[in-house]
Amino acid sequence: MTEHLLLLALFEGGNEIWSTHYRQYGASEFLDRIRAGQYAENKRGGKSLQEALASLNGERLFEELESIGAFLISREDSDWPASLEDLKAPPMALIGRGNREALENAENSIAIVGTRNPSDYGSRIAGDFAAGVVDRGWSVVSGGAYGIDSAAHRGALVAEGETIAILGCGVNSIFPSGNDRLFRQILEGGLLLSEVLPNVHAIPARFLVRNRLIAGISRATVVVEAAFRSGSLRTARDAAEIFRPVFAVPGPINSPTSDGCHRLIGERTAEIVTSVADLMELVGPLAV
Amino acid sequence: MTLARTQSIALVGLHGELVDVEVDISDGLPGYSLLGLPDAALMESKERVRSALHNSGAQWPNKRVTVSLSPAWLHKSGSGFDLPIAVALLIAQGVVTKVNHDFQVIMGELSLDGSIKPIRGVLPALIAAQELGIESAIIPAENLAETRGLTRLKPIPFAHLSQVLQYLEEGVIPDVELKQPVLHVPEIKDLSEVVGQRSARFALEIAAIGGHHLLFLGPPGTGKTMLAERIPSVMPELSSQESLEVAAIHSIAGALAERQVDSRTPPFVAPHHTTTSIAMVGGGAHSIRPGACSLAHKGVLFIDEAPECNAGVLDALRQPLESGTVAISRVSGTITFPADFLLVLAANPCPCGRFNGRGLACTCSSVQIRRYMQKISGPLLDRIDIRSYVEVPSRVELSAIEPGESSADVRARVIQGREVAAERFKADSWKLNSRIPASQLRHKYRARREAMAFLHAELDHERLSARGYHKVLRTSWSIADRRGSTIPGLEDVQDAHRLREGSQIP
Amino acid sequence: MARALQRIGADGETLVASYLEGQGIAIVARNWRIKEGEIDLVARDGAMLLFVEVKSRTSSRYGHPLEAITPIKALRLQRLALAWIATHDQWGADYRIDCAAVHFRSGLKPEVEYRAGVL
Numbered sequence: 060m061t062e063h064l065l066l067l068a069l070f071e072g073g074n075e076i077w078s079t080h081y082r083q084y085g086a087s088e089f090l091d092r093i094r095a096g097q098y099a100e101n102k103r104g105g106k107s108l109q110e111a112l113a114s115l116n117g118e119r120l121f122e123e124l125e126s127i128g129a130f131l132i133s134r135e136d137s138d139w140p141a142s143l144e145d146l147k148a149p150p151m152a153l154i155g156r157g158n159r160e161a162l163e164n165a166e167n168s169i170a171i172v173g174t175r176n177p178s179d180y181g182s183r184i185a186g187d188f189a190a191g192v193v194d195r196g197w198s199v200v201s202g203g204a205y206g207i208d209s210a211a212h213r214g215a216l217v218a219e220g221e222t223i224a225i226l227g228c229g230v231n232s233i234f235p236s237g238n239d240r241l242f243r244q245i246l247e248g249g250l251l252l253s254e255v256l257p258n259v260h261a262i263p264a265r266f267l268v269r270n271r272l273i274a275g276i277s278r279a280t281v282v283v284e285a286a287f288r289s290g291s292l293r294t295a296r297d298a299a300e301i302f303r304p305v306f307a308v309p310g311p312i313n314s315p316t317s318d319g320c321h322r323l324i325g326e327r328t329a330e331i332v333t334s335v336a337d338l339m340e341l342v343g344p345l346a347v
Numbered sequence: 348m349t350l351a352r353t354q355s356i357a358l359v360g361l362h363g364e365l366v367d368v369e370v371d372i373s374d375g376l377p378g379y380s381l382l383g384l385p386d387a388a389l390m391e392s393k394e395r396v397r398s399a400l401h402n403s404g405a406q407w408p409n410k411r412v413t414v415s416l417s418p419a420w421l422h423k424s425g426s427g428f429d430l431p432i433a434v435a436l437l438i439a440q441g442v443v444t445k446v447n448h449d450f451q452v453i454m455g456e457l458s459l460d461g462s463i464k465p466i467r468g469v470l471p472a473l474i475a476a477q478e479l480g481i482e483s484a485i486i487p488a489e490n491l492a493e494t495r496g497l498t499r500l501k502p503i504p505f506a507h508l509s510q511v512l513q514y515l516e517e518g519v520i521p522d523v524e525l526k527q528p529v530l531h532v533p534e535i536k537d538l539s540e541v542v543g544q545r546s547a548r549f550a551l552e553i554a555a556i557g558g559h560h561l562l563f564l565g566p567p568g569t570g571k572t573m574l575a576e577r578i579p580s581v582m583p584e585l586s587s588q589e590s591l592e593v594a595a596i597h598s599i600a601g602a603l604a605e606r607q608v609d610s611r612t613p614p615f616v617a618p619h620h621t622t623t624s625i626a627m628v629g630g631g632a633h634s635i636r637p638g639a640c641s642l643a644h645k646g647v648l649f650i651d652e653a654p655e656c657n658a659g660v661l662d663a664l665r666q667p668l669e670s671g672t673v674a675i676s677r678v679s680g681t682i683t684f685p686a687d688f689l690l691v692l693a694a695n696p697c698p699c700g701r702f703n704g705r706g707l708a709c710t711c712s713s714v715q716i717r718r719y720m721q722k723i724s725g726p727l728l729d730r731i732d733i734r735s736y737v738e739v740p741s742r743v744e745l746s747a748i749e750p751g752e753s754s755a756d757v758r759a760r761v762i763q764g765r766e767v768a769a770e771r772f773k774a775d776s777w778k779l780n781s782r783i784p785a786s787q788l789r790h791k792y793r794a795r796r797e798a799m800a801f802l803h804a805e806l807d808h809e810r811l812s813a814r815g816y817h818k819v820l821r822t823s824w825s826i827a828d829r830r831g832s833t834i835p836g837l838e839d840v841q842d843a844h845r846l847r848e849g850s851q852i853p
Numbered sequence: 854m855a856r857a858l859q860r861i862g863a864d865g866e867t868l869v870a871s872y873l874e875g876q877g878i879a880i881v882a883r884n885w886r887i888k889e890g891e892i893d894l895v896a897r898d899g900a901m902l903l904f905v906e907v908k909s910r911t912s913s914r915y916g917h918p919l920e921a922i923t924p925i926k927a928l929r930l931q932r933l934a935l936a937w938i939a940t941h942d943q944w945g946a947d948y949r950i951d952c953a954a955v956h957f958r959s960g961l962k963p964e965v966e967y968r969a970g971v972l
Contacts, residue, residue: 145888147940179546186743210743217746300939302889302932326945328935334705341928 061117062086063133063152064124064256068115069093069108070151072254073268078148086133086151120256127231127257129156140165145301146275150254153272156230157246161198161221168198168223169342170277170298172270172291173207173284178316181207181284184308186214188281191335193220200225200277202269203242203251205235207283207291212245222249225276227269228261229253267293274298279342281306282329285319292319295329304342306332349373351438353431354452356472357416357423360635360682361595363475365452367417368428370435375411383416384679386424387633395426396433398459403508405442412436422679424634427466430455430485433508434515443515452476453485461508465489470608471595473500485511488523493598493608496591538577538754543744547574550735550846552757555581556764557780557825560668560690560730562653562723565737567700571693574737575649576615578691580754582646583762584611589645596644596684600637614646616688620655624663628673628686635675635682640667643688653692654722661727664690668730692731694723703738732781732818733846764828780824785817794823798840805844819843865909865955865963866893872953872965878903882937890933902948904934906971909955922952927972 063086070077081089090112092098098108106114124131132139133152140162143149155162169192171185189199189211199215201208203224215222222245226234230251233239242251254272255265270290274280274297282305285291295305307329310317323329332338350371356363366383379393397407414432416423431453437443454472456464469490476484477500486494488504503520505511510521538548547563551574554561563571585593590611597603597614606614618627618639625631629638640648650656667673667686674683696702697716702709711719769778777783783792793799802819805811811819822843823835832839870880873896881902882895894905906922922930930950938944950972956964 183738183741183743186741190742213743214741217743296939296944299932299935299944302887302936304932305935322945327931327948328938328944 060131061121062090063131064120065090065112065115065117066151067131067154067254067256068120069111071265071268072150073148073271075148078151081151082149086135123257124154127156129154129230129257130159131155132159132162138162140276142166142277143272143275146271146297147300148271149275150272152254154230154253154256155250157250158221158248159250161223161248161250164198164221165200165223165276166278167196168200168277169338170200170273170280170294171207171211171283172201172273172280172294173282174286174289174291174316174319175204175206175208176286176316177206177210177284178310178314180310180314181308181316182210185210185283186217188283188308188335188338189214189222190218190220192339193218193222195335195339197278197339198222198249200273202226202266202273203238203245205237209238209241211283212241215249216244219248223276224249224251225269225272226251226253226261227255227265229255229257229259231257232260234261266290270294271297274303275301277303279304279306279338281308281332281338282320282323283308284310284316285323286315287318287322289319292323295323299328305329306338306341308332349439349441351435353435353438355428355431355454356452356476357421358425358468358472358475358599359421359680360684361471361592361599363472364418364421365476365479365481366421366423366428367415368431368435368453369415369417370432370439371413371415372408372436372439373411373413377409378411379414380412381414381416383414383419384422385416385428386422388426389423389428392426392429392432392457395429395457395459396436399429399433399457399461399508400436402459403461403512405437405512406440408436408440425466425468426456426464427454427468427472429457430463430487430508430511433457434511437512437515443512451481451483455485455487455505457508463487463505463507463511467601468595468599469493470496470591470598473497473502474591474595476500485514491523493594493603495608496587496594536573536577536580536754538580538752538757539750541570541573541577541751542747543740543751544570544574544737547735547737548751548757550733551578552581552761553822553825553829553846554578554689554691554733555757555761556829557732557768557821558689559732559781559822559825561692561733561735562728562731563691563693563735563737564696566703566739567695569737569739571737572617572649572651575617575647575651575691575693577754578647578689579613579615581757581761582613582689583758583765585613585645587611592685593645596637596641600642602642614643615649616643616646617649617651620650620652622656622660624657624660627660628663628667628675629684630675635677637684638673638686640664640673640686640688641684644685646688647691648688649691649693651693653694654698654719656722658722661723665726665730690730692723692727694720729812729814729818732822734848735846760829764825767828768824780821780828783821783824788817788820792820792824794820794827794835794840795837797837798823798835801837801840802844811844815847819847822846865953865957866907868955868963868965869905869907869953869967870894870896872967873903873905885933885937887933887936889936890929892930892933892937895937900947902934902938902943902946903951903969904930904937904948905951905953906930907953907955909957911957917954922971931972 093108093112096109101108185207193215198221200223201211203226212222224245228234230253274294280298282291282295298305307320307323324331353368355366357366456466458464465487470493483501486502488506491504494502504523506523513519594608597606616639627638628640671687672683673686674681697711698719699710772778823840826842827835827839878896878898880896885892892904893907896903949970952968952971954966
């Protein structure tokens with residue numbers, strides 16, 4: 060476990076090359092290769108990978124993990140969600156906090172994503188969809204952000220189902236701060252996951268990288284409301300890349316928060332969906 | 348020939364006139380004439396007075412009795428003149444010798460056994476008397492409660508004619524056991540009891556700030572009535588003047604059982620949609636009574652299932668909405684009652700009520716739906732500044748543990764918004780945004796340039812009528828007042844436009 | 854027998870590719886395969902991407918080849934197309950799902966029946 064912690068400390072997620080190396084050699088050998096100076100050309104803020112690794116204290120990382128009640132999970136564990144392996148750059152490991160058993164059903168999950176500034180309509184649909192998904196025995200994945208993400212998590216909680224929030228920051232950082240209570244509620248039956256270590260802050264780049272995890276872990280992604288340049292449109296693409304169906308919910312055509320969804324539908328990169336029943340029907344048939 | 352005189356008050360609408368009640372007893376064939384344009388109830392007074400006198404140990408004179416109520420040209424109505432006539436008669440007969448002049452006006456109905464029955468309109472009558480400088484009045488005991496707000500007039504209550512006689516002779520004021528009226532005052536309704544409905548709450552807050560008339564549209568069971576009932580709780584309290592005026596109207600209508608006399612809460616009146624025009628705006632064949640519109644003066648008039656109303660009924664609302672008063676014309680003249688209310692309509696999306704969501708359960712044809720909605724369209728809908736769609740609360744909203752924002756919190760904002768407006772209009776003759784005249788909207792009370800440009804564009808594209816243009820501007824002032832902007836900007840005007848069209852505010 | 858069928862398939866694809874090129878349409882990829890399925894041909898007609906499913910048959914005994922495209926199959930084709938589009942950085946590009954049937958009959962030249970926009 061310490062090895063994976065070191066890897067998470069060394070590498071930001073989403074890098075295809077490092078991910079491939081990890082897969083090829085496994086954690087131990089990969090770290091050995093680094094220590095042996097195999098990747099001398101790669102710098103980490105002026106230091107070589109070798110130096111960076113040497114400056115890390117695996118034990119301390121492990122203690123920090125334990126002290127916040129979190130756990131680490133990697134593909135060496137039996138409950139590692141296999142769906143993540145479909146990604147171009149699967150994560151080397153994930154930090155989790157909450158109910159680990161929620162991972163068992165992680166593959167039967169729907170990702171519900173969208174804008175941070177939804178209309179009342181969007182919030183409502185996100186909540187209703189999440190509740191509907193959970194009613195059918197599946198779980199809901201989202202990013203823990205304000206707006207559609209929060210509405211989706213709440214909808215799942217209200218319907219007494221499981222929800223997983225994949226964060227762009229450490230699992231003990233409360234970001235955004237207003238979701239403190241929501242995260243505590245999620246921890247009761249569901250899970251907070253992250254590809255970064257505890258206490259690491261959220262930065263914009265990490266959100267994009269995190270979005271691929273949302274697309275990867277779930278069976279399908281639903282974009283409820285998205286403005287023209289919304290990050291959730293990127294998540295849709297990440298999902299399509301790995302053959303996950305992407306769905307978009309229409310809205311009023313003069314509403315800027317529905318513009319992104321309408322584009323997805325118009326460009327036929329997302330399938331239009333207007334009810335949870337339709338959604339589940341369209342997710343089902345091409346299950347691999 | 349003996350002549351005696353007492354005084355009373357005749358009501359014309361809410362307005363009271365001093366009336367001299369003169370009784371003349373002369374020799375001649377026994378007879379009785381009542382002069383002064385009495386109505387039917389007044390005409391019957393002779394029999395009531397005769398029995399009451401008889402049962403109080405007095406007599407109806409076996410002579411020619413002439414009663415004159417002056418001024419002669421003023422139509423007089425009601426049973427309240429029984430008592431002043433009876434007293435004048437007793438004075439004329441010499442039964443009452445010493446007349447204690449501490450009272451100045453008398454009013455009350457007489458029952459056959461001599462007891463004094465309560466009448467309608469005592470409060471407005473005494474308000475008028477007070478204005479005329481009158482300092483005391485004899486009134487029925489059961490009407491005492493409503494006189495609480497009077498500061499410069501002392502009401503003297505009596506339960507029986509014999510007590511009045513005793514008072515006139517000896518100045519003894521009886522210990523009247525006040526029967527507390529049975530009050531059907533509804534409990535205080537608070538906005539925190541409403542689940543979710545964020546946009547409907549916003550709509551009603553803006554309506555309260557600016558006095559904008561409002562339509563709630565949505566399926567049955569979504570809380571339209573609940574929301575409407577709570578609008579008075581977010582409106583500022585009535586001033587003592589307004590409270591008195593409202594109580595006076597309720598007094599004439601005989602509706603004081605539904606309202607505490609000195610209540611400062613704006614009234615909430617919800618006539619059923621089967622109500623007639625007369626019940627809605629006032630009138631009546633015999634005595635003219637204020638309608639629901641006037642009872643809702645300074646408060647809220649809520650018409651649920653508005654499309655189910657008879658066309659004439661909704662049409663009759665036009666006058667009070669336009670002028671804030673109801674004028675009822677009779678041969679005898681025109682009586683006006685105040686009717687300055689906030690109109691709240693509620694309607695289902697279709698006759699069966701199920702045309703929402705996917706609309707799968709709706710059994711109406713599109714013709715039926717159109718006809719239904721057309722009933723509230725046209726001039727009436729044109730006066731509605733705000734349209735709010737009320738939906739079934741989502742599961743998340745229903746499960747929320749925290750109550751919604753309380754009435755007190757919203758009222759604080761409404762009061763502040765109204766204060767900003769009142770300050771702005773201090774040199775004008777109106778105090779609410781919804782009353783800004785169209786001409787002023789084009790000059791002194793324009794919005795910012797981009798906002799006006801937006802509205803002009805909407806006008807050009809015929810997405811907005813001229814009336815709608817003015818309405819949106821007025822509502823935008825209320826939104827700006829709530830937000831704290833000095834002049835409505837583009838965002839305020841767009842929000843107002845959306846409120847008028849009924850779409851959700853994001 | 855299997856190899857013969859396989860060759861027929863491959864020949865069928867080549868024929869359709871030639872057919873398209875003959876119309877000025879460039880072939881971008883052949884037999885693009887991922888875990889969940891395969892796209893026979895990816896072509897580009899101007900700004901539009903074409904994703905072609907090729908069905909080869911020697912006889913019409915088993916029904917018309919285009920009947921084999923069920924709605925489920927069409928959905929799979931569309932999702933495969935989107936996966937290709939996402940992977941090759943063409944997100945938002947205009948695309949079309951097409952189907953081509955190649956009829957092999959002994960003694961005669963094989964015939965290409967092309968249906969554009971099956972979805």
